[in-house]
Amino acid sequence: MTPPKNGKSKMERTTAADVARAAGVSISAVSRAFTPNASIAKQTKSRVMQAATALGYQPNPLARGLITRRSGMIALLMSEVTNPFYPAVLETFARALSSRGKRIMLFTPGEDEPLEALLPQALGYGVEGVVITSARPTAEMTAACESAPVPVVLFNRTVEGAAISAVGCDNEAGGRKIADFLVESGRKRPAFVAGLAGASTSLYRERGFTAGLTAAGLPTPPRHVGDFTFEGGLRAAEELLDLKEQPDAIFAANDIMALGVLDGLRRVGGLRVPEDVWVVGFDDIAAAAWPSFSLTTFRQPIKRMVAETLRILESSDDGAPVPPSTVLVPGRLIERNSTAG
Amino acid sequence: MTPPKNGKSKMERTTAADVARAAGVSISAVSRAFTPNASIAKQTKSRVMQAATALGYQPNPLARGLITRRSGMIALLMSEVTNPFYPAVLETFARALSSRGKRIMLFTPGEDEPLEALLPQALGYGVEGVVITSARPTAEMTAACESAPVPVVLFNRTVEGAAISAVGCDNEAGGRKIADFLVESGRKRPAFVAGLAGASTSLYRERGFTAGLTAAGLPTPPRHVGDFTFEGGLRAAEELLDLKEQPDAIFAANDIMALGVLDGLRRVGGLRVPEDVWVVGFDDIAAAAWPSFSLTTFRQPIKRMVAETLRILESSDDGAPVPPSTVLVPGRLIERNSTAG
Incomplete structure (x- = not known):
């Protein structure tokens, strides 16, 4: 391996002074170049960054975090990374935070790890705020959130009676809108496919x-x-087809289940979509728009939900928690071929 | 809002001594309870955790990180969060690290942000190692990786001639296996759908x-x-159907494109899968197994790839970089209906 270009051994870390010398700027300029939103000329910043990259310099936000209590990190506690709605949420958070010079620290529970075990760990890293997307926060979790020393926001879920901020789509209004749409279109026997028992999103939509x-x-x-x-959607479709009175519409509480319902109907055969039965989902994930599915769904406004979440996290000037608030963002019905009369 | 249960104001942080008193243990026991793999009785740890949660205690790994140079954080630089292969990778990393008491710090570039700008930032947080999944590392990025003060591993991509560790599936062997499979099955006019120009995965598969x-x-x-x-797969299917000699098999360099190819073939009509044309992908994402697609593909062994990556990151005893190594893990062909003769 070649030695680093500054001739120092790998264990001997490059300092801000080394970078300042190489870039021909002051040490203060190096510090400002690495501080989000600090005042510094674009050209100066660019020279510092080039020198820092060449020398392998790392500023020390750990030390800075201890002094300013601003680590620049937001913890995201997420238990459903593979439901395609959440990667979209994750990406939206990552881009929004990136433009603020902040970063996501991702906490996903291990096989048998309860999500509440992650909260003290996240706080221990000195994160500036916590976003939680667990489907079902436990009572312990709720209590821990209420007494956390930094702002905590539940994303896409609510806990009734808890003093925790929450941001979500108006799930109840969404479920109502879908019912009205089916009723107005003359559907007589709609059925429902629920999500995880106890998940607030599924409950409110239902x-x-x-x-x-x-x-x-x-x-x-x-x-x-x-x-x-x-797979749950696949099975639900098969069970619904076994009913004596077959449904003429199926609302599944999220898109991934609705896609399973569509595939289940195809696999069993007998009922055509949309001629015999309509299918509606909730989320508007990318696959909902794929021609094979062309799923009518209720779009969750992820960008606005993320913006509202960050607004709450940032509404505290001194990093202390803020009075809890609940923000419900309206979504909208997206009609596609799975319901075309 | 109710005050925290220890009666302290939110800005006055609970200390390890408070937790030790509440749990009836020593301060050292509190410290060990929060140190991954430290020696401590299960029951003691459980009492500390309960007291810590009740008091809203946060240990200070930032301070610990400064002393031990072990922050417990691994940086993941990822630019394609919404290709379904990557959430699966992310989840596998998160679970594997979680079981080691470590966490992911996720770096996703902003709209116009080059991925190489993120490396110094990641190093600045004192991460113990860096995993990069960018499709196309630039020359600047490669140089920065080579001189990083902690181990860096390129995941699912390689840079020829660079002194950086890399872990991937054997993409070239995978492409060869798919060709052999099509040839042995009597296909005469296979076509190829490439990924991003410059992506090593696509190049080797091709x-x-x-x-x-x-x-x-x-x-x-x-x-x-x-x-x-x-969408790229959809368009590619339409273009391939315009050829004078229509293909009798299409290999797309990843699954998400192959699904687009299948939907494009359906939309245009005329060619049936698999009667007239076979379709093969690469990755084995969850949707490949959905009945609507039932896509033959080459499975990437994500768990083993992640395990190999962590092995390299952890092969350094003192946190210093290790000599670069490249690990190619074999994948395997999964036959489904998109190629059933």
Whole structure:
């Protein structure tokens, strides 16, 4: 291996003074170049960055974090990384934070690790704020969030009665909107495919959906649990087809289950989409728009949800928690071929 | 809002001594409870954790990191979070690190941010190692990696001639295997859909594929660029159908493009899969197994690739970089209906 270009051994770290010398600037300029939003000429910053890269210099935000209590890190506690909705959320957070000079520290529970075990760990790293997307925060988790020394926001879920900020799509209004749409289009026997038991998103979507059907004089929809997975949707479709009165519409509480429902209907055969049965999802993940599925769904405005989350995290001037607030962002129905009359 | 249970104001942080008192243990026991793999009785650890959660205690790994140079953080520089292969990679890394008491710090470039700008930032946080999954590391990036003060591993890509460790699937062998499979099955006019120009994964898969066809006396396959996206696959299918000699097999350099090819073939119509044309992908993402697609593909052994990456990152005892090594893990062909004769 070639030695680093500054001739120092790898264990002997390059200092800000080395970079300042190489770039022909002051040490203060080096410090400012690495401080997000600090005042520094673009050209100076560029010279510092070039010198820093050439010398393998690393500024020390750990030390800075200890002094300023601003680590520049936001913790994201996420347990469903492979449901395609969440990578989109993750990317939106990463880009938004990146433009603020901040970074995501990702906490995903291990096989048998409860999500609440991660919160003290995240706080221990000196993160400036915490975003949680667990489907089902436990009571312990809720208590820990309430007494956390930095702002905490639940993303895409709410805990009733808890003093924690939450940002989500208006799931109940979304479920209601889907019910109204199906009723107005003359559907008589809609069914529901639920997500994970206890997930607030599924509960609220179902509540709005059932309320809309009831208001139109239709009975409470038959329901099957699909666990928010594609395979769960596949199974739910097969079970719904076994009913004596087959449904003429199926609302699945998220897109990935709705795609499973579509594939389940195809596999079993007999009922055509949309001629015999309509299918509606929730989220608007990328695959919902793929020609094979062309799924009607309720779009969650991820960008706005992320912006509202960051607004809450940043509303504290001194890093202390802020009074909890709940923000519900409206979504909208996206009609595609799975419901085309 | 209710005050924290220890009666301290939120800005006045709970100390290890507070936790030790509440749990009835020594301060040293509190410290060991928060140190991964430290020697401590399970019951003691559990009491410390309960007291810490109740008091909202955060240990200070920033300070510890400054002393031990062990921050417990691995940086993941990832630019393609929404290609479904990468969330699976991310989750595998997160779970594997979690079981070691370590965490991922995720760096995703902003809109116009070059990935190489992120490396000094990542190093600045005192990460113990860096994993990079950018499709196309630049020359600047390569130089910065070579002189980084901690181990760096390129995941699922290689840079020829660079002194950087790399872990990937044997892409060339995979492309060759797919060619052999098509040739042995009597396919005469295979075509290729390439990923992003300059991506090593696409280049090696194409190299192996073309070599296999050439060895069997077939001409170099017609090729279209699909940019590693679903939409790119859709377009490539339409372009391949416009050829005077329509292909009887299409190998797309990743699954998400292959799914686009399948949907493009359906949309245009005329050619049936697999009766008229076979389609093969690479990765084995979850959607490849969905009944609508049932895509034959080459499975990348993500778990083993992640394990090899962590082995390299951890092979340094003192945190210093280790001599670079390249590990190619074999994958395997998964046959599904998109090629069933």
